[in-house]
Amino acid sequence: xxxxxxxxxxLGFAVKVIGRAGFPSHDPRRWRSGPNVGVSxxxxxxxxxxxxxEKIRMYRMSSDFVPYVTHPDMPQFHRQIAEHADALAxxxxxxxxxxxxxxxxxxxxxxxxxxxxxxxxxxxxDLDSQAELLDAMQxxxxxxxxxxxxxxxGDKAAARDRFVRHYARLSEAAQRRLVIENDEFTYxxxxxxxxxARIGVPVVFDHQHxxxxxxxxxxxxxxxxxxxxxxPAVTPKVHYSSPRLDGREIRRGKEVRLEVPLLRQHADYxxxxxxxxxxxxxxxxxxxxxxxxxxxxxxxxKLRADLRALGCADVLRQPRAx
DNA sequence: CGATGTCAAGGAATC
DNA sequence: GATTCCTTGACATCG
Numbered sequence: 500x501x502x503x504x505x506x507x508x509x510l511g512f513a514v515k516v517i518g519r520a521g522f523p524s525h526d527p528r529r530w531r532s533g534p535n536v537g538v539s540x541x542x543x544x545x546x547x548x549x550x551x552x553e554k555i556r557m558y559r560m561s562s563d564f565v566p567y568v569t570h571p572d573m574p575q576f577h578r579q580i581a582e583h584a585d586a587l588a589x590x591x592x593x594x595x596x597x598x599x600x601x602x603x604x605x606x607x608x609x610x611x612x613x614x615x616x617x618x619x620x621x622x623x624x625d626l627d628s629q630a631e632l633l634d635a636m637q638x639x640x641x642x643x644x645x646x647x648x649x650x651x652x653g654d655k656a657a658a659r660d661r662f663v664r665h666y667a668r669l670s671e672a673a674q675r676r677l678v679i680e681n682d683e684f685t686y687x688x689x690x691x692x693x694x695x696a697r698i699g700v701p702v703v704f705d706h707q708h709x710x711x712x713x714x715x716x717x718x719x720x721x722x723x724x725x726x727x728x729x730x731p732a733v734t735p736k737v738h739y740s741s742p743r744l745d746g747r748e749i750r751r752g753k754e755v756r757l758e759v760p761l762l763r764q765h766a767d768y769x770x771x772x773x774x775x776x777x778x779x780x781x782x783x784x785x786x787x788x789x790x791x792x793x794x795x796x797x798x799x800x801k802l803r804a805d806l807r808a809l810g811c812a813d814v815l816r817q818p819r820a821x
Numbered sequence: 822c823g824a825t826g827t828c829a830a831g832g833a834a835t836c
Numbered sequence: 837g838a839t840t841c842c843t844t845g846a847c848a849t850c851g
Contacts, residue, residue, distance in 0.1 A: 618830085
């Protein structure tokens with residue numbers, strides 16, 4: 500029966516618990532109040548208890564988990580990971596005990612392929628720190644740091660080359676943890692595969708980004724190509740979201756138009772039919788699915804319930820590890 | 822106490 | 837060159 504559990508695909512959600520009150524993701528206080536990773540660790544223990552109850556086995560931690568840890572003007576915060584090594588190892592053990600796969604996704608300000616070297620160096624410091632955190636939590640190779648390739652700066656090929664060059668400056672830990680994700684505007688899945696071919700960094704397939712910024716491959720083909728970039732011993736993962744369908748009406752005299760950009764945003768919940776169709780094309784492959792929906796853990800719980808109600812919960816089953 | 826302003830950070834589109 | 841959006845919530849401060 501252990502084997503049956505292993506056959507269930509992991510579904511995950513990002514950062515914020517909204518299905519229950521009183522589960523902050525980290526210590527959110529401003530620097531004047533002396534925020535500390537110890538508070539974030541206590542918060543994560545609570546979240547792990549919650550996801551354990553809900554049988555959720557994947558969770559993206561807040562990228563602000565260690566407050567101000569790389570802030571250039573605040574060296575007093577820079578040693579938190581070393582100072583809390585024991586507590587970090589303990590919370591990491593808690594996650595492993597519950598079989599919860601952890602990940603991190605640095606914010607939009609982390610741009611490894613920037614022109615400005617001060618931005619590059621700040622980004623490297625942040626990525627090194629995020630990898631150091633997962634190492635301190637003694638997580639296996641499935642705990643990855645997910646990053647977009649970055650800006651285009653009017654010359655995508657040159658910017659892509661810069662990503663490859665700057666990657667070499669990351670710490671060993673950051674290089675080992677880093678994976679890249681296709682984005683909705685600039686770097687398509689093909690671009691990510693190009694980077695993978697150069698430096699071996701695995702690719703997270705983001706379904707909605709692929710639909711918004713597609714190449715020649717269908718979603719299923721693109722997902723297969725991305726999944727193949729992962730080492731055989733590491734379960735890959737993909738990102739899945741549904742578009743916001745409501746629109747804000749803008750009235751100008753008699754004319755009424757709808758704001759289209761909302762479509763690029765994440766919906767509150769996941770459309771179970773399109774989700775099931777997509778997973779149905781990949782039944783033979785092992786991978787986890789990170790859901791990106793505004794309703795977070797509630798969206799995950801609702802998706803599971805919806806798939807059961809619609810009779811397609813079998814798409815959450817996957818082949819055994821080989 | 823409720824309302825408002827603020828938060829470390831970048832890129833790109835728009836004007 | 838400057839402004840705004842992206843997107844996010846809750847801290848922090850003010851009235």
